[in-house]
Amino acid sequence: MILNAVVFGFGSHEAAWRQPGLSATAPLELSHWLACGREAEAAGFDGLFLGDIMCLQDRPADHPSEALDPFMVLAAIAGATERLRLIGTASTSFNHPYHLARRVLSLHHLTGGRAGWNVVTSSYPQEARMFGLDEMPPTSERYAMAEEVVEAVKALWEGWDGATRVADKTSGRWLTRAPRETQARGRFGAMDGALNLSPEPYAWPLFAQAGSSPTGLAFAARHAGQVFTVQSGIAEARAFRDEVHRLAGEAGRAPEEIAVLPGLVPVVAETRDAAEAQLLEMTGHMNLEHVRTKLARFIGLPLDGYDLDAPFPHAPDDVGENTFSNSRARLLVRTAVEEGHTLRQSLARFAAGHGHLLVVGTGDDVARVMREWISAGAADGFNVMAPVLPAGIAAFGAHVMPALDRGGPIGAMP
Template sequence: MATRAGRPGQLHLNAFLLSVGHHEAAWRLPESDPYADADVEHFRNLARIAEGGRLDSVFLADSPVLWSSVARRPATALEPTLLLAAIAATTSRIGLIATASTTYNEPYNLARRFASLDHISGGRAGWNIVTTAGLDAARNFNLDSLPAHRERYERAAEFVEVSRKLWDSWADDAVLADKTAGVWGDDSRIHPPAHTGRFYQVAGALNVSRSPQGHPVLVQAGSSENGREFAARYAEAVFTAHQSLAVAREFHQDLKRRAQRHGRDPASIKVLPGIVPILGGTEAQARAYAEELGELIKPEYALPQLADLLGVGTEELHLDRELPANLPSENEIEGAKSRRTLVVELARRERLTVRALIVRLGGGRGHYTVAGTPEQVADLITDWYDAGAADGFNVMPAVLPRGLTEFVDQVLPILRDRGLFRTEYTGRTLRDHYGLPRPAPHRSTTAPDVRELVTGPATR
């Protein structure tokens, strides 16, 4: 394995797949199939492209709610673990990361789904743990209000604790398959969680044997104070959003320090900011392509979503003015705290009108968008990696499949020439790709204090 001065090792790169691209107007291009969001073969093709590039994984977002207006963009969101099971059948190495909410699921059902996906794929499953912001989702689950931000993370902590007990409820050698004796399995090697906690009571063992990876790789998305603390305790990869190298580096260093404080090896957490590459043969061509996409955005569709993120009414936002001076503070927001702060700081720093802000967010919803040549995109990735601002990236092509194909064919060869990315897979599981160990079974029937799991001990 080649290394660079200053930082040994190589990048980790996921392909974040979303319909026909992350740019909200991508579906309006002549090349785009506006029905691809419900086409399994479309996603299988994208996964094969990513696997051909030897990327670590494909990554799917999810939320238990209809996203915004169906007038705005393709809105079908196939259930991600089912979609990834279909993708697993036509791939062999690429990791498969699905987003699932701890607020609107039950540990037994979700642990079973991910254990099943890990078996089906031969050890390639990952779980992107989210707590789900937004009142619309709450109203789909018998709730009149959104659970408080802190409570959602406390629930998430206990959810993960229970899930790990369930994945470990079978010993690796529980299946004997002794035909002569007529004994298929050993009951003494089954360990029911018998969990009674603040949010969950789960008595029995999982009805799926321990999977190839032991646990799916645990991924987390969220950069608030509660999110950082949760990630430092549980996450093995963190999907985050930053608009500058300096801020990304601060986050990277902070998360590694927190992990070490929790007794973890900081290298066991991979910090992966999102990046939206828009490529052209020249920088001017790439910028023209980005402008073409921006001109296809209909601001009236994006305005309600922006208002909801900011915690204001749409009547307070005027397309050709800057954001109002008196916005709610982050402490007053119970939704996506860190993303809201990122968007406000971006708008204030660059003095963007609401219209211009909508265009800036149209490509990646706050993730870093770069329009340039393959060399320029490779330079940015290299700079962030060498500066200790990222261990890799979630690559979010603006247009699919075009953007993914261009990244694989044009950017990856440059990174490989620099010794920054693999030429072949060296393992078969997602843990292999990330260089993570298979976790040893954890045995505990006690329920920890979930408040401490989120905030850390009061004496810290």
Template sequence: MAGPRTLHLNAFLYGVGHHSSAWRHPDSAAERLGDIAYFEELARTAERGCLDAVFFADGHSVNPKYTAGTTWFLEPLTALSAMARATERIGLVTTVSASFFTPFHAARMLASLDHISGGRVGANIVTSMFDEEARSHGFDSLPPHAERYARAEEFIEVLCALWDSWDGGVLVDRTGGRFLDSDAIRPIHHRGKHFRVDGPLTVPRCPQGRPVLFQAGASETGRNLAARHAEAVYSVAWDMTAAIEYATDLRARVAAAGRDPGTVAILPGLVTYVGRTEEEAWAKKAELDALLDVDAAVTQLGVFTGQDYTGHDLDAPVADLPPIEEFTGPQGRYATVQRIIETRRPTLRELLGYLAAGGGHATMIGTPESVADSIEEWFTAGACDGFNLMCPAYPDSLDDFVDLVVPELQRRGLFRTEYPGSTLRDSLGLKSI
């Protein structure tokens, strides 16, 4: 009989924190972004808190004119290989672009990392966003949205076929002189619109069968791709209402695809500022917000909303935005800013601070008990199956969550006190494939 439903928690590792000005803090680790020991320390902290996984996003371009914030540094699969040796149970999830990788290349690297880590790997399959990234890979621009997702669909199918091309296969029969069982290894002979792959993979079957597939698409096409293939989904929701709408929609799509919605973990991003008192928590946020490049942030807010805030008093409330139907730019970010204004009634300074850390993901500020109250409310309402933690400042914000919030969640029976097994599939309650 299955035990009670419990939370899933990932730590989204990003530079020295998700607050865009965290690197400017005098105690930040900004000089250590190329030091793998720094990321190993973060992974061990997450593992100490029994978190399911650490997660790296990825990008394939850099704007050298943007000097006010940190950028990409270590390639994620390389970094995770080192982090696998520094940890024992924590999952290791990396972003893989279906637009730039070939399935064989990705399958081989991910399977290798799964062996290195003893079965702890997950892959967040994305289609990438920027033409600058495409120009790093020999293209003039990204293909249209629909074409990218069609390629991603085929990419996932080939990826899984390659992982399944071995049924065991390694005999090591010294007496009989056979290292391989040829009957357990088979080509896949894939012929599709985007890929031609004979196979089999050059890496034997993964310890957990296949790495866990994650997805983060918010569009109609992205949600349908997630419904068909994802085993966990990273989502964006500023408040519980938006989270419930997304979770309800995605679970219906998963069911329509013939899959059990209970086997797909929905994990919205979550920014937390935690203090032993409410005042301490808000002071931590204010300390980071004070480092923000206000002029750049105001300009960016204007792009998001189509409004001119250059003459707006930073400490005066922000007025409601016009109806979203009147905005011709990207709808998602506009809707998020609109929700923040309607639910928090922030001053301009406060709004810029919310957007600086997480860009509109759920934000919880307070004591361990009050943050745990909010997490429990979302979880029991069915708004999510857990969260993808987007700590404003590493390592301090992750230490705060692990040392203060996790024990409170454990006390309430909402989160594990030890790992249930050795693989990421074990931690997520998924069957080996």
């Protein structure tokens, strides 16, 4: 069971930043990130995953959306950890392949071979405008760009094949030969030359990917070692994993080369009542209008003007093509309708985990759900999204890890 600690911002809950005892500017402070890394390593996680959004989000005056560069943060965490794989997010839509190839390899060297790259195509319209586009290109076009960029990154790394670093001070020889120059041209522009950094002495960094559309899944099947996904039911999650494995076979890869990791939001405490009280307290701090705006953008449907305590106002068939994840949008709406949630309840659930699997209870409760998913073939592990950081990582280590250990070994680095 592969376990990554997700450490974006203050935590997975939209109101995490307003929790008592947490610095209101924590994600801008080095101590916050070092604490997250140390807690994750001490708890026994395999990896630490840091997302990124390259713009201010909706209602920035009412909610924090400032964000540091993920790879700079992970480089700092590298010095405070020894074992964790550190996976950073970088967009193929707005980064040149040369910069990506060098940045990811730089982290790989600084961590002793522990780096990973979460490949994203970006989705916010604010990001498009920041880089001179009137609107975000459609999914198919963004993934075509991603394909060209990733292949160019790989070509830059492959250029060092056979160019061994000898670093011989006596002879004055640095390499056995010069690396091959890479010529590539695509939507990103053009390249002609060699990367000034070799992957040696490590294997290539891990590729991770989180697309769930047919185009995104095919891309992941070709390139990813870990696939992150939003799932809330075992049957759907198993079907998703089966499809990833089928596509991997079509791409000439063995299914075991790809680990499918659904997101898991654990609200965990000594007792179920205490866990429910934690969630209720967090929900009480959320800004309803901020969450309403954010959910509306995610699903591509209006939510203003609807009664908060009436049934959710849309059906799954209402969801059309949007620049975010269409599959996640339909999942959020379908869950709201099938479980009979009011708009207020849907906003509360979205604030807690954005549609990911939410488990509220004791360590044994959370561990039981995790083992059920693994046994059913629905997951190879989980991206654990603590509601509040770093306290949620410590709570997972204190309550869930011992319960998992009672069932046998869990750690596995892919």
